[in-house]
Amino acid sequence: MQNLPILDLTIVGIYLLAMILVGIWFSKKNKNAEQFTKASGGIPGWAIGLSIYATFLSSNTFLGVPGKAFGSNWNSFVFSISMPFAAWIAVKYFVPFYRSTGEVSAYTHLENRFGPWARTYAVLCFLLTQLARMGSIFFGIALSLQALTGYSMEMIMIVTGICIIIYTVLGGIEAVIWTEVVQGVIKTLGALLIIFLVVSNMPGGVSKIIEIGKAHHKFSLGSVTPDFTTATFWVVLLYGFFINLNNFGMDQNYVQRYHTASSAKEAGKSVWLCVWIYLPASMLFFIIGSCLYAFYQENPSLIEPVKIQVAAERLGKLASTQEISSLAATLQPVDYGDKVMPYFMVTKMPTGLIGLIVSAILSAAMSTISSGMNASATVFSVDIYQRYIKQGQDDKQMLKLLHVATIVFGLLGMVTGVMMIGVKSILDIWWQLSGIFAGGMLGLFLLGMLSKKAGNTAAMAATIVGIFVILWMSLSYLIPPSYGYLKSSLHANMIIVVGTLTIYLVGVFTASICGRGKSLNS
Template identity: 65%
Template sequence: VEIGQHDHKFSLGGFAPDFTQSTFWVVLLYGFFINLNNFGVDQNYVQRYHTATSARQAAKSIWLCVQVYLPASLLFFVIGSALYAYYQVHPELIEAVKLKVAAERLPLSATAAQVAQAAAQLQPADYGDKVMPHFIVTKVPPGFVGLLVSAILSAAMSTISSGMNASATVFTADIYERYFRPGLDMRKTLRVLHIGTVVVGLLGMGTGIAMIGVKSVLDVWWELSGIFAAGMLGLFLLAVVSRQTRNHEALLATMIGVLVILWMTFSPSLPASLAMFRNPLHKSMIIVVGTLTIFLLGLLLTRFRQRRAGAPATAPAAFKQTVY
């Protein structure tokens, strides 16, 4: 506890209204929008709602998930802080982790001196993801190691399988059957679902291989989740809140929102001569700004059309059916 307090491991971050750094408000906004996306748009969650016997039971499952999510997240943070304190007390263990990471990054022909030199230059973000696996392998008794690995694999398999099934279902129902093969019979539909599941699985494997060597897989996952979720969440909120928005207004708002998301994502890579065009906000704000851009712009376009027409128009069913 003393080590964690000394190194600010229990801090909630700065409370200043600064959205360029990972402050309390940035994390809070990101958490709110990403969970709004998870519970409202993510097919992994939505398909589970359909297994409930009633809307009331589905709502009950949501609140139960929220209640479990908070202590589970706290447990993960406690485990991370405990590992940090343990490795601070035993610095020789962290040196072993750094040497292993350095050896993985260097060619096989590298000498011990080169590995040691590379290890000395590593930052905590370079080897943070390696600490827990190292602890499991070196400090946990063999029998418990097997149980931990089994639990991790089972949790990963259940999550990955849900994502693969959801992705294949969305592709088949919302793209293939709607635009390419309407009226597809059940046998051919299952065939497309099977092929789609295999393709999604292969893409996931390729993505995982491409992420080998990334400093923090979790940070990359959070960033990618915010980028891809912003467009869907903005369109979803627009459909739920606005009953008068038409397809072309939603499409225009989404296109502009996607452009904003692309700018916020890639503008930090602009050269120094174009530094004035870089995104000044923290990367976790992409989902916040992207979602609000699509949602608010859709409302403004709808309002502008209504004022020009002089009366509110009836919401077309096609737009709401497309979103849902």
């Protein structure tokens, strides 16, 4: 257990206070629902691009990516490589479409295309995805700060959650975007600082890190064999393409930002700006993981406390010292990768710098959580409350509803984070959950945009089949060994790929039998 020095606590406190003050400042402008959700379309494209970048660069990246690189290799970097392909499609087709509709919700057009059920179904999938995202980020920030401060993970989630809720509720989407611009810069500088500190503490410097990395295959992007049962290059590339297409093409977090731009052209530029910044920035976190691996390979005794901690957590309070030591000796880097960077910060960073890095980690968490809260509140208010509960609200009533919904989703995100305490890998759990929920709606979106023949019947049949396929792949591990032939042999990251293609292809096939449906723009 550690306690941050007063200087570091002061730096963190100033950062949190600054975020709240930003919310208070922008609260003066939030007099109606349009300002809260769209910022009246007055945000420059470069700011939106940095905001989207900051949302991508969450604490899952800040903590989970170095943990993955430490425990295995650079296989997960293939996710970043897939981004330009998804961005091209989104900028060419999705951005102009959303701008032309003028609808703040990404899911309103699904009702026009397939009926109310399609809109509600996509909204539920989105909200579940957001809870998974916010929960994993709350968990990641608590995991890191617990090692640095000694406070319980639950307490850390409550304090950071309250601060995020305050500035998001007060400031709306404009506060979210401009704070994310600052946060994107802070966490990028934080990553560079960590690399500098690791390299400066490493005997032999960069050349030794590269030597150890090559010897242990730490820079590998994964096998290029056509195998979809393990996390090969192709599995991660396909997963990355589909999940990024989901992000850029239909995730309310990003679609809502397109409406804050002054034009479709500016919105498209923001997507490309995000991509070209995120690619090299995400590599920094893989470099951190490889640097830490090399450092502790050269200093194996320094990592023993982390292994002891993980072993003690797995065995529980009743385990003896001998049992803990025996288990610790068998642990592999993949078993404690997420804990290595916080541990390095505790033991190797000087006073003052820890506060800056903690602020960077906080910014990584706060940017994604705040945008998730705002987007979730917007979708709930527009697609559920106004659609099914009460229509015809004035601006004052709508703004109050958005405020309440933002608070509720922030609290639900905290609860989800508490439920994730104890998971092995932040990045793995987030990738798996996002693949499950996103796979259920991306196929429906593509069916609506690419197939003019598909109508309500075809879409509903395809969605039902797709849900069963996704459930089968997700729950295959529960099938008893005696019925092993019924299990899915594909890697978990293939869920979004198979689920999306199933819904789209079944929809196209059913439409060819049932006849022509109405087009997307009808």
